[in-house]
Amino acid sequence: MLNFSKIRTYPIRQRQNKFSLERMIRPESYSVSPVSNMSTLADHVVAAKKAGAKVLVMMGGAVVKEGCGALLIDLMKKGYIDHISGNGSVSIHDFEIALIGETSEHVPNGLKDGSFGMAEETGSMMNQAILNAAADGLGYGYGIARMIDQEALPHREDSVLWNAYKLGIPATIHVAIGGDIIHQHPLCDGAALGATSFHDFEIITETISEMAKGVVLNIGSAVIMPEVFLKALTIARNLGCDVSGFTTANFDFIDMYRPRTRVLQWPEALGGVGIDIRGDHKQTVPALHHGICTHPQFADLS
Secondary structure: OOOHHHOOOEOHHHOOEEEEHHHOOEOOEOOOOOOOOHHHHHHHHHHHHHOOOOEEEEEOHHHHHOOOHHHHHHHHHOOOOOEEEEEHHHHHHHHHHHHHOEEEEOHHHHHHHOOOOOEHHHHHHHHHHHHHHHHOOOOHHHHHHHHHHHOOOOOHHHOHHHHHHHHOOOEEEEOOOOOOHHHHOOOOOHHHHHHHHHHHHHHHHHHHHOOOOOEEEEEOOOOHHHHHHHHHHHHHHHOOOOOOOOEEEEEEOOOOHHHHHHHHHHHHHOOOEEEEEEOOHHHHHHHHHHHHHOOOOOOOOO
């Protein structure tokens, strides 16, 4: 077995990044392009909130590293997102934005010398937060957000996880061990990852058990979140929870089997409504924000 304790890291300030806060899409200044089916989805979201139902957002890391986080934060603050969730890359990009206001390294360059994903602060600070969360019986998402708060990271106002933490909204992270750069760090502990991410699975299952007449949005997660959703929905129905009449939507560039079946077709077969949203996140997420906030029945629920 290789000795992971000998893995070499480097200071994150030495890394060149593809995203910086100058590219963040802000709710007060963005352009909107027409997106097919978006007005229908906005109708469902606003109707769900008027009926007191929940809206769950699941996402992949590209949503954060392409600058859509501020729009999701604004929707959380306005009361239109009740639970935010994502895969491990969501937490990494979100943490790095909070720490340095930048994220998204150039992968091929780092593969040449084994430096890809080896930024010291990302690995050490996030893994320590996960270890602390596991020791306290907390979830992964909460643990990272709590650390961002305790360390008073300079750009925390642009962190999706930190804003959820401050608003009291569940923020859950669902990982595949070995799939994220922080799993390369010597401080990484598989038991802590498992305990905290499983706790988050319990939390998202609770939310889905209360999803009757609500809306589930999957924005850019091709594998992890569709599978987590499917298993959580199964548990909820197995335990006799009323999960009926809800709407799902899948946002992605192309048609992909897992999101199409897990998020759209199979829930539709249970009597729900599935809405396919196709396009670049930099277009579809602003269109979602605009569709909700300019809806004739929109009201700030904060």
